[in-house]
Amino acid sequence: MAVMKVHGNAMSTSTQRALACFYEKDVEFQFVNVNMGAGEHKSESFLSLNPFGQVPAFEQGDLKLFESRAITQYIAQEYTDKGTQLLLPGSKETMAVLQLWKEVEAHQFNPPSTKLVFELHYKPLFGMATDTAAVEENEAALAMVLDVYEARLAESKYLAGDHFTLVDLHHLPNAHYLMRSSAKKLFDSRPHVSAWVADITARPAWSKVLDLQKH
Amino acid sequence: MTIKLYGVAMSTCTAKVLACLHEYGAEFELVPVNLQNGEHKQPAFLAKNPFGQIPALEDGDLTLFESRSISTYVAEKFKGSSCDLLRSQNPKEAALVKTWMEVESQQFSPAISPIFYQSIIVPILYGGSPNQAIIDESAAKLGKVLDVYEKKLSSSKYLAGDFYSLADLHHLTYIYYLMKTPYGKLINERPRVKAWWEDISSRPAFKKVAPGLTLGDKN
Numbered sequence: 277m278a279v280m281k282v283h284g285n286a287m288s289t290s291t292q293r294a295l296a297c298f299y300e301k302d303v304e305f306q307f308v309n310v311n312m313g314a315g316e317h318k319s320e321s322f323l324s325l326n327p328f329g330q331v332p333a334f335e336q337g338d339l340k341l342f343e344s345r346a347i348t349q350y351i352a353q354e355y356t357d358k359g360t361q362l363l364l365p366g367s368k369e370t371m372a373v374l375q376l377w378k379e380v381e382a383h384q385f386n387p388p389s390t391k392l393v394f395e396l397h398y399k400p401l402f403g404m405a406t407d408t409a410a411v412e413e414n415e416a417a418l419a420m421v422l423d424v425y426e427a428r429l430a431e432s433k434y435l436a437g438d439h440f441t442l443v444d445l446h447h448l449p450n451a452h453y454l455m456r457s458s459a460k461k462l463f464d465s466r467p468h469v470s471a472w473v474a475d476i477t478a479r480p481a482w483s484k485v486l487d488l489q490k491h
Numbered sequence: 492m493t494i495k496l497y498g499v500a501m502s503t504c505t506a507k508v509l510a511c512l513h514e515y516g517a518e519f520e521l522v523p524v525n526l527q528n529g530e531h532k533q534p535a536f537l538a539k540n541p542f543g544q545i546p547a548l549e550d551g552d553l554t555l556f557e558s559r560s561i562s563t564y565v566a567e568k569f570k571g572s573s574c575d576l577l578r579s580q581n582p583k584e585a586a587l588v589k590t591w592m593e594v595e596s597q598q599f600s601p602a603i604s605p606i607f608y609q610s611i612i613v614p615i616l617y618g619g620s621p622n623q624a625i626i627d628e629s630a631a632k633l634g635k636v637l638d639v640y641e642k643k644l645s646s647s648k649y650l651a652g653d654f655y656s657l658a659d660l661h662h663l664t665y666i667y668y669l670m671k672t673p674y675g676k677l678i679n680e681r682p683r684v685k686a687w688w689e690d691i692s693s694r695p696a697f698k699k700v701a702p703g704l705t706l707g708d709k710n
Contacts, residue, residue, distance in 0.1 A: 339586065350586040369552075372553060373553075376557055
């Protein structure tokens with residue numbers, strides 16, 4: 277099998293999402309840094325990997341993928357027998373429930389949490405002013421999503437069932453940064469959500485992702 | 492036991508699932524949800540979808556929501572028939588389908604849905620005026636996404652390859668409504684995107700769904 281390469285930037289939440297999956301599955305890959313400060317993600321050569329000019333991108337021989345959640349699904353499926361089982365392959369029904377909560381992360385949790393991470397983490401990092409109205413609006417939206425999560429996590433330990441899966445993994449980067457911001461209160465005030473976030477962010481594979489930022 | 496799909500035929504997300512059900516020739520019952528009466532926010536419906544949105548699906552003991560997970564479930568359930576919208580037998584093709592399904596979710600849909608909402612939902616359901624600034628911003632974003640599609644479709648007939656897949660199907664209902672607005676030009680100005688749209692919207696399964704997409708039609 278050709279070597280797997282992940283092109284990305286350790287500071288990018290989308291790159292982190294993909295990397296978390298590689299570490300959970302304990303598969304070998306090469307991390308190729310993309311210098312976003314220098315605009316490398318908009319260069320011709322990077323656009324040939326991801327025509328949308330965003331990190332991460334994945335290569336294995338002539339297979340080129342992008343979109344972090346497509347990359348993670350490919351790895352989780354292709355290496356189903358290796359490392360952490362990130363799917364629920366028992367039945368069509370368990371896989372359907374996993375797909376459902378995967379869509380919930382993508383369409384309900386991701387939009388407000390991404391905007392909050394931008395306002396509360398990236399903007400300060402780049403010396404830009406936080407838009408407090410945007411923060412209020414997105415905290416309110418995220419609170420409604422987390423109310424649903426609170427009810428769900430009262431019935432199952434993780435979102436798709438009783439095992440950690442790709443669904444929980446997809447939340448890691450945004451949840452991590454929000455727990456280090458004023459938005460942390462949204463998680464702390466919901467006991468099941470709070471316990472779940474503490475659990476998933478304590479996973480060794482996630483620590484390996486964070487370690488990459490130190491190099 | 493028949494699959495029950497809770498939703499309304501004119502809704503983009505319900506119709507997305509309808510198109511998939513028709514592609515597979517699946518038997519199902521469309522159970523209307525009275526949005527005007529707020530049925531989708533009542534406890535009985537919230538028990539099916541705690542986010543209070545249509546569609547929801549029931550198949551025996553299984554209840555699902557999120558249109559894209561429902562369509563994926565239908566494609567998995569009826570795998571092995573002559574219809575193959577996920578390409579599950581070929582891991583590389585399946586991965587490309589997943590990639591372009593994510594593109595629809597993360598790039599296309601966030602750009603097109605404000606145009607749909609402002610142009611169609613705001614005036615028709617709320618009697619309000621479209622916010623042109625939002626439309627213009629979204630049209631610019633959508634244009635950039637469609638530029639990528641234009642280039643991609645020069646090397647493959649459909650988005651994930653030379654085969655029709657769920658990645659293409661998920662675009663049908665939003666584009667159908669876009670074509671009712673002046674912003675249909677974003678599709679028409681790009682020859683390969685236009686040809687792709689004409690191809691996918693002429694599929695028999697979609698021809699069964701399109702007549703139900705009546706929002707914005709004058710009665």
